[in-house]
Structure formats: structure tokens, C-alpha cells
Amino acid sequence: MASIEERISKAGTKSWRVAWREGGTRSGTRDGETCYDRRTAKRFKGLVEANGDRRPEGYPKGCHGMGTGERPAPQAEPTDSAPAVPTLTAVVEAYLAQNMKADARQIADYRRLYVNHVQAAIVTLPDGRRVGPLGGLPVDELDGDTIQAWVNWMRGRTYAYRGQKRHYSPKTIHNVHGAVIAPALAYALRKGLITADPCADVQLPQKPARTVSLDQVPTGEEIQQWIAIAYKASLLAGDIVSIAMGTGLRWAEITALRPCDIDLERRLLTVAGAIKEDDKSRRLYRAEYGKSATALRTIRIPASLIMVFARRTRGLDRKALIFRGARGGILSSSSWSHIHWKKVMKLAQEQATVETDPTLHKFRHAHATSLLAANVSLDTVSKRLGHKSITVTSNLYSHLSPEADQRAVDVVDQVMTGKPQTA
Template structure:
């Protein structure tokens, strides 16, 4: 049978009541008990223990008689924790939220992720990706043959924004997924940074165009238009007769060719507002465009099958032959189609064309893009450097000849100044204070 014991603290100020019993009532049972602040509660609990056969009352009885705090916590069914969100899942969800980029830009982002990022990082929880992982990922791309420029593009356009978004609060105030961006402060992998080869001088351009017209006059007209206007491949290859404004001496960029799902398709408008622009054309080039516009073809420059050129076909069937011929005749560098655009913008910058005009011609939104990416250093400054250095060398030679003619050398003049200063210091010491 359970008993109730009165207990007083050492200071004699507090009295408590403890219910004690042996489990099952036998002498061999283990002692059990509960302590209460009030004697009435202890007596009620003792009655429950006695009714239960000197055992702890069932949880339902404890709750029923006001002792719910003594009842064991109900067993809970374990709930499976949701699997952590992978980088792939977060990246695709992020892409879906983008509204500003052109649909083709979003397609390019996803294509880069599928090809260069997901195979390494896609199945890893986005919360577990570290700076070391990102550094190893970059190094792997470099070892796979990608250039530092390509890696920078993948990083800056497709990966960095994903981690930046993961470090922000959600649209409904959810806490950030990550506490830091693992690309923040991570340098690009070491590697040789090559500058794009361009046609640095009018003579280089003339040599290349001559080779083009010898290989294929039809293809050469397209190359001439690209070099003379600075248009991108997708812009020059999509030119139509309606784009030629004879009375203004310009061509208008109204539509572009863009590669979508491995097919070149005509987009009815450029990707950005800056893409809509009028580009001035030299009268000789305008005569060529006028002639082609009068031919009545769908595009100004057509492939042998009658439709617009596909870049891959033009490159393999025409460009490589033209470049090889030009290089055999002394052309420096390994020019690409996009290098023609860089060439014109660089030559115009060296001629002092104002930045606003240069940026408008390029169709860029920012001057920094034009100047930092498209305008290259050339050898045009070599002669001014030689001329300036030669000028002060000639002046120095003339000064030396005049000194020798007067019998006074620079060294002798310096020694004389030192000697005079020494004598003046010695004289001042003899007459100074304390003497």
C-alpha cells in the first residue's frame, strides 16, 4: 500500500508531501514515487495508486483526476523530413520566376546549366555547396577546354544569380536558403587570357576582303556588310530589302536570326531596345546592298539553296577557305566572324569616334561593354610613341652638343656647385654661435 510522507526543507520554511510505494506492492518491487505541494493532492494520488494495485496510474486516469502533468507525453508518429532542395531544383524554379530576360536568353541560361553545371552540382543540396566545390567546378571546366571568358560568362550569367537569390528572403518572407554566396570573392581559374584577333589596319581589312572576293563574291558581300556595319552575325544574315534605307544611307536592324533548339529561326525583333537601330553605310557598300535588294530574294544574303545562311554552313564552306587564303598572304591572327565586329569598333575608336555614337552603332546598353570588350589595343600607337621619344632624344642630343661646344660639361657644373656649397658651410661654422 502506498504511503504519504511529510517533508520539510532544511530551512524549515517549505513543506511538501511525497507519495511512495513499491511497484506491485511486494517487498521485491522497485520503489516509485511523486512529490506534491499540497497534502490533498498527495492523498488523491495515493488513492489512485492503491486502486491500480500499487502501480503508477494509467495516463487516462491521471488526466481525468487532474494529474495530466504527470502523464507521459503521447507517442508521436515520426514524420519524414522533406529531402533538401537540390541545386537543380532551385535553379529551375529560379528560372521560372524570371520575367525580364528574353525567352531566348532564358533558354541559353538553361542550356548552359544542363551542359556545364548540373552534371557536377545538380544533385547536391544547394545548402551544402561550398566555395571549395565551386573552385573545383571551375577548374574542371578549364581542364575540359573551356576558356576563361566562357567560364566567366557561365558564372556571371547563369550561376552567380542563382546563389544570390538563395541568399535573399523569399517572396512571402521565408528565411534565406543560404547564408552566403559560394562564388563571392572566388577568382576565375588561372589560365592564359587571349585577346580576340582583329583586323587592326585598313590594309589588313583590304587583304581579307580581297581573299573573300576571290573565293566567293556572294559570301564576300556578306563579309563586307558585316565589316562595314559592325552588325552581329544574326543581324547581318537576317537583313532584308526593307531594311535598306537608300535615301538615308542606312540599314535598319528590324529582325535577327537566332539559334533555338539547334535550329536557326527568324525572330521578328531584336532582343533589347538597343538592338533596334539605324547604322550608317558607306556609299560603295550601299550600292552593293541596293543591287542585292533589287534581286527580289527573301534575304539580302542567301545561301545556295535560296534561304538565309546558317552560320555553321557559312563558316565551314566559305569562312575557313577565305581565312586560310588571307593568312597565306600574310594576314596576322586567326580572325573569326565576330572578330569583324570587334575590328570595326576598334578602328572607329582609334579614329576618335565619340563614345555615344560607338555604343549606338554596336547596339549596346552600356558604354563599358563597348570599351571593355569590343575595343582592343592595336599597334596604331607605335608611331606616335616613336615620334615623341625621338623628339626628346633629339633635343637631348642637341643640348649635349651645345654644352660640348661651350666647354662646360654637366658633371663639371655639378662638381663646382658642391665645392662652393662646402666652402660656404665651413665659413659659416667659424663665425657661428659659441665661436
Template sequence: MAGARRRQAGEGGISEYQTKAGPRFLIKYAAQRADGTKRVVLKRGFRTRREAAAVLRAEIRKTEMGEWVEPSKQRLDAYLAEWIATQRLSPSTVSSYRKNIRLHINPYLGVQPFARLTGPMVDAWMRELEVSGRADGTGGLSARTVRYVFTILRAALSDAVRQGRLSVNPTDRATPPSPSDARPPEMQAWTAPELARFLRWADADDRDLAMCWRLLAASGMRRGEALALRWRDVDLDAARIAVRRSVGVVKEKDAGQQLVEGPTKTGQSRVVDLDAGTVVALRAYRAARAQVSGDLVRDSALVLGGVDGAHRHPDRFSRRFGAQVVRARKALGEELLPWIRLHDLRHTHATLLLADGVPVKVVSERLGHANATITLTVYQHVHPGMGREAAERFAALLDG
């Protein structure tokens, strides 16, 4: 092009070419492979010479600093299959990653060479998921799900950068749904009278299930932790339980599903003290199960297992709670018992304790949170009233 400065050796070059959409520019430069050989790199499609020049300068700098990475021709779906096979994650997490890759990444981006992914391509993919990403074809995915799938892709491509297979992570140049857009469903919790009302009704309806709900509400355990609890973890004389493991559902395409035990969510065990009423209920529950079969109360037996001694299925366990809540609301009056999910028994446990002035550190340890900051963040809605009470107590100390 007239007036353009002739580039020196090692500076690369920029050329203009014509397309149906108008003029475009390509860059050309030499780079050294990992084995020491050199290759000439061409990149096309730049809309302006300025844009092409900026990219060329960046690429030349990478070659000078030894940071240039030869673009891989491997497809994204092949790379993700290779990546997931190397991840040291819990079986349930690996199963979830595989499912989301299969349903929400590969059908949209899988055929692309992963080295050619760009931020705009990732953005377009997420917008498509939001509009029509449901596997059953009934609409789009929630912002929370889209952000979750995005984090899977980001983690995989971050590993590619760390391994020297990508120079930059295209997800760094994309805009996923914000944390506020992807916030979880609003937390629900029963008051103490509501919880007591439900437990009394459930005990009359199905004593076996009532013990399940009472233990969850009294301990703050996660569902998987409760379903993995064994009698050797229970010390009724000391009124405490040891939470050491969790059970989850692992699903694989064409291979069905299985229940797998693993560590707790944080990987740490904890001890949770129980109230006297729950200990009395557990003694009665154990005695009733012993009458069915001595095998159900052996040290290795599951506390909340089925009558066959096997794990209860976590998803079906949650559905049984939901069904009981529906029946309880009809029997007791919907205005006396708001709808909650099974996981909300854990929220109820924490909320009642915090509202009653139990230190956050104590509640955090009972819940098995990695640190008290998580407890403060999750249950910040409880804190304003507690703060006012603390201020009033301080004033009372001064007045005294």
C-alpha cells in the same frame, strides 16, 4: 567537456563526437521558421571546437536578427530547372544557360541539396571542369568557359538568397578563374589594304558573299544584326541603315535548333551611316536579287537572306567566311592576308576608324556599345598611337 562553460538558454550547444578520421564537433541551436514554429538545428563535421563556436555564434545572430533561413532539401538540379524557367532573358541566352547547366553543372553538383553547397565544393567543381569538363571527354574546359558557367550558378544562387531560400551564396566564398585568365581570344584586325585586297578577291570569287563581308566591314554590325537586316531598314538615298534586331541560334536538347529574332545585344536600335562605295555595291546587289525574285527585295525581305528568303544560319555563315579567307590566303599569299574570324570584321571596322582619328563616341555609336567606356576598354590597343598624335597636334598649336 571538463572546464567548458555551461551555455545559457538560447545560446545553443557544442558537442564532440568520434569518427574514423578523429574527433569532430556538432552545433545545436533553436531557430524559428517563417510560419512561427520552432525547430532544433544540428550541424556536424566541424574539425575544431573553435570553428564550431564561430559558426554557432553566426547562426544564433541570424536567428536573433530574423535572417535565419531553414535549409532546403531541394536538389540543385531541381532548383536550377525551376530557376531557369523564370528568367526573362533572350531565347538564345536561356538556351545557352540550359546547355551549360545540363553539361557542366548538373553532372557534378546536381544531386546536392543546394542549401548544403559550400565554397570549397564549388572550387572543387571548377577545378574538375578545368581538368576534364569537356562533354566529349577530350579534356578540360577553358578558364573563360569555366568562369561563364560559374556566373550562371552564381546568378541562380543569388536569386535564392534574395528570395530568402539561402542565407548566404556559397559562390561568394569560391574563387573562379580571374578576368585576366578568362580573357577572350586575342583580337585580330586587318589593315585597310588587307581588307580592300580581300574584298576585291571575294567579289570575283562570289559576289553575293562579298556583299555580306563588305556590309559587315563597312558598318561594324554584329553577325546576328546583319543577318536580321531587312530592306525596310535600308535607306540607300540617305546612305544609312537602321539596326533594330538580331537573329540567333536557339538549341534545345532533343528539340533541334531554330533561328529566333530578338532585339540587339543592348536592346537599343541605332542608325549607321554608309560610305558611297558600299551604297553603290548595295544597289547592284539589290538589282541582282530582284532578277532572281521580286520577293527577295520586298521591304520585309532579308537583305542578306538566302535565295529562299530565309535567314542564313549564323554558324554556317561564319564557316563560309572562314573558308573564303582560307582560299583567299592561298590565292593572294598568306603573308598578304592574315587569318581573322568573321567577328574580326567588326574589330577591323572599329580599329581603322579609331586609328584614323574618328572620335571614340562616334565609333561607339556605330558599334552599338552601351557606352563609350566599353569601346575604350576593348580597343585600348589602338589608343597609344592616337594619344601621341594628339600630343603632337597640341604642340603644333602652341608653336603656331
């Protein structure tokens, strides 16, 4: 961490020395910069820390922080009466500290998003000026142009994936903006640190429309056939496919289930967490939160799954995972794909009795489409799936229910003609 040391010359002039070691390590090379007012020193310190305890880009030695580079006369020394405006990093930390809706692990995820994608960003404004790192800027210097420039910067970034470069998806940009930038700046607005919301008119990239096609979603008799094939592959495969179909849970929710989440007497299942992966270590862990606030939910268990859960939970500690990997740890998606699902697909090809070519997630879709085909309300389906809003459910599945559309047409015909429609 950088430090600020106040100094007084023989002539009585004050200065503030910002000092740090490169990379923030004890063995890092010493560096420093002298500033001639405290506000500049604090601001420059924020830039250094936002850049990973390194000299910020565009600030060579002798730049005197961000001042004019000239030592002011003693009588021009500014006063310290005005409080310093906090940096974006300080505001984000303050926002995260008061966020009572998220647990410690989720706060850590938000902080990781900020550090990886915002804190050290140096962006180009419409007039060609480059500003940043954003984490070190006083929060009142951030405006709509700055946030829009960050969006454009993110769209141009790439990351390595299996030896290839990929651009960050619109979904990632939405996630970082919606989970960290926008709520932190809204917090700054509530606290009176800024006078307007810089995110108000920001244009985020359009996310591809998400709809589900029936081509790869099992329906009707194929559902029973796929479950039978899965049980031939392995008991674990059969149980997981059955649960995915019977509850509509996501993979991360199924593998996070514990006996304490299952109430067999009342036939209730509580989604109380999900399996996540740490971006840096790639380690799997069970988080006490889901994909969204509505992902944590309690739903009814169909009678056909009671025996499955009774067998899976028998003799287990209440907080042990129901599904575990070969070594007793968390069951990873790669183990599932290579050991279990691969066998399921091979048996399906050998039997040649099914036409669809699904993934496990398609059984979540099969759960939803089966309910909609039986005239279960969209609101009920949305709550069972744990969608963020009913709009998400409608966009994904409403086109797969032609019966509902036909009923709508019948109502319109009746209004226009005055004649009741016959079945």
C-alpha cells in the same frame, strides 16, 4: 520523373517510398528507396531526378535515402510543420521562370547549360568529402566551398572534339557560372532561402587576355583591295566583306539580318538577333537575342552600303533572311568558308597585292581600328560593336591607337614643364 508515395504500416508508422524507372522511360527498370521522413524523401527524389532518373552515385539499395538507415520509433516521427528547403534545381527553375530579360530560346539555352554542366555534378570538397549531384542538394547546403569545388570539377572535365579530348575553357566556366549559378543563387538570397551568397568569394579561372594585333587586320588601301578581291570571288562574298567592314557586325549578326532590320531612308541598321547553333542537334536557328544585352543595337549605315542593302532586300519578305544558303536556309559558317572565303583567299594569293592574311572577323577589327585612328571616341566604337562594356573595347583596341597615347604624353609634358607642346 520520380514519385513519392506515403505509406502507413500496420503499427501506424509512416514511411515515404521514392520510386522511379531508370532513365525516366516507360521501359526503364523499376527502382525505389524507402525513407522514414518526408524531408529525406523529397531530398532523395531531387537527387534521383538530378541524376537523370537514376540512383545517385554513392547511394546503394537500402540506404533509405540519406537517413541513418534505421526505422525510427513511432514516437520519434518528425513533424511536417517546417517547410522543405528547395533543391538547387528547383531554385534554378524558379529563377528562369521569373527572368523577364530573356526570351524563350535564351531561357532554353540557360537551362541547357545548367543540365549539361551543373545538375548532375558530384564534386569533391576541400576535406575530401564528395557531395552531389548538385541539382538535388537543398540550396541552403551550398556554400563557397561547394561552388569552388564545382569550378575545379569543371576545369578537370573534357569533351570530344573531332576525335580529340579537350578541356572546357575558362570562358565556358565563366559563362555557366555567370549565366546560371550566380544569378540563381542571388535569386535565392533575395527570396530568403539562403543567408549569404555562396558565389561571393569564388575564384574563377582567368580568361586569356584578348587583344588585337595589326598583323592580320587590313588597314588603309588594303581594305579596298580586299573588298575588290571578295567581289571577284562572288557577289555574296563581296557584300558580306563590305558589310563586315562598314558596320563592324559579327558573322552571326550579319547572317541574321532581315529587310525589316534595315531602314534605308534613315540609313539605320538594327541588330535584332543572331544565328545560333543547337548543341545537341547542331541545327542553326535565328535567336532574338545576341551575345550580350548590348549586342542588340541600332547603328548608322555608311553611304557606301546603301546600294548593297537596297539590292539585297529588294523583293524579299520583311522577315526573310537577307543571306541564305544554297538550299534557301541559313547560311552556315562552313558553307561560307569552303565555298566563298576559300575563293577569296585563292584570288588574294594569285594577285599578291595584299600582305595581311585575315579572316572575316578581322574586318570587324578593321572597322574598329579605322574609327579609332580617325579619333572617334572609344564609347562610340564600343556601342557600334555591341560590346558588353567599354572596358572590352579598350582592352581589345586601345593599344592600336598610338596617336591617343601621344596626346596623353603631350598633356603630361605640358603640366610638368608649363610649356605648351608644339605639333
